Amino acid sequence: MSENRELEKRVQAALEVEERVNLHRYPVGIHAEGDVVSLSGTVENIAAKRRAVLAAQAVSGVREVIDALLVEPAGAMGIDEILQHVRDALIEEPALCNYRILAINKKDEREIVRDPAEAAGEILVSVEAPGRVILGGQVGSLGHRRLAGLLAWWVAGSQDVANHLEVVPPEEDNDGEILDAVELALEKDHAVDTADVTLTCKAAVITLSGGIPTGKQKFLAECDAWYIDGVRDVINDLVPVDPG
Numbered sequence: 001m002s003e004n005r006e007l008e009k010r011v012q013a014a015l016e017v018e019e020r021v022n023l024h025r026y027p028v029g030i031h032a033e034g035d036v037v038s039l040s041g042t043v044e045n046i047a048a049k050r051r052a053v054l055a056a057q058a059v060s061g062v063r064e065v066i067d068a069l070l071v072e073p074a075g076a077m078g079i080d081e082i083l084q085h086v087r088d089a090l091i092e093e094p095a096l097c098n099y100r101i102l103a104i105n106k107k108d109e110r111e112i113v114r115d116p117a118e119a120a121g122e123i124l125v126s127v128e129a130p131g132r133v134i135l136g137g138q139v140g141s142l143g144h145r146r147l148a149g150l151l152a153w154w155v156a157g158s159q160d161v162a163n164h165l166e167v168v169p170p171e172e173d174n175d176g177e178i179l180d181a182v183e184l185a186l187e188k189d190h191a192v193d194t195a196d197v198t199l200t201c202k203a204a205v206i207t208l209s210g211g212i213p214t215g216k217q218k219f220l221a222e223c224d225a226w227y228i229d230g231v232r233d234v235i236n237d238l239v240p241v242d243p244g
Contacts, residue, residue, distance in 0.1 A: 012030055134161075192220050
């Protein structure tokens, strides 16, 4: 018991010095069981969620981190409203037009939202309280899997996305696949001007460099990178013209 408590204290100390994690406004629950640490609670944004997990993983004695952190939602939504927005986002995305879309409500009732004659696969969407989106089914590429996850994250009420989509046939992941997905995310985010932004990816670490109009856009670009499954870390070297 004392060893678990000591490990929890070390993880707490690591989170306290992590720049993106604000434990004063957003306390994180830390529970150690042997060398496995669970993190719970609500954090400020996706960057805080990812950085908290990285910080915990780096603590000596930690073998595994169970991430149960939720992100503070951009807007208040009920489960059914989140489900509606996610399914609409998937339907409206041209790259996913060949997939069957099924929405599963809180009563476990399935609605076939779209059913192409020759479907390339299917995407099942459900939402658990308070705002965890769950994606299941099969898609034809890693790019489509990541795109579906990104669209779910972008729904204002989403607090977490569990992306269980299976890629059939399987594809081997690599830095090029991850980079393509991050580039697409920035391209689709109309709130970010990426005309002078340069992206690189090495060992699943995304580096953002170049110029960007504002400090807010600098942070939004970083979040877009963090939304992509498989990104291990994000180095944000963007220089805003207007720091505000």
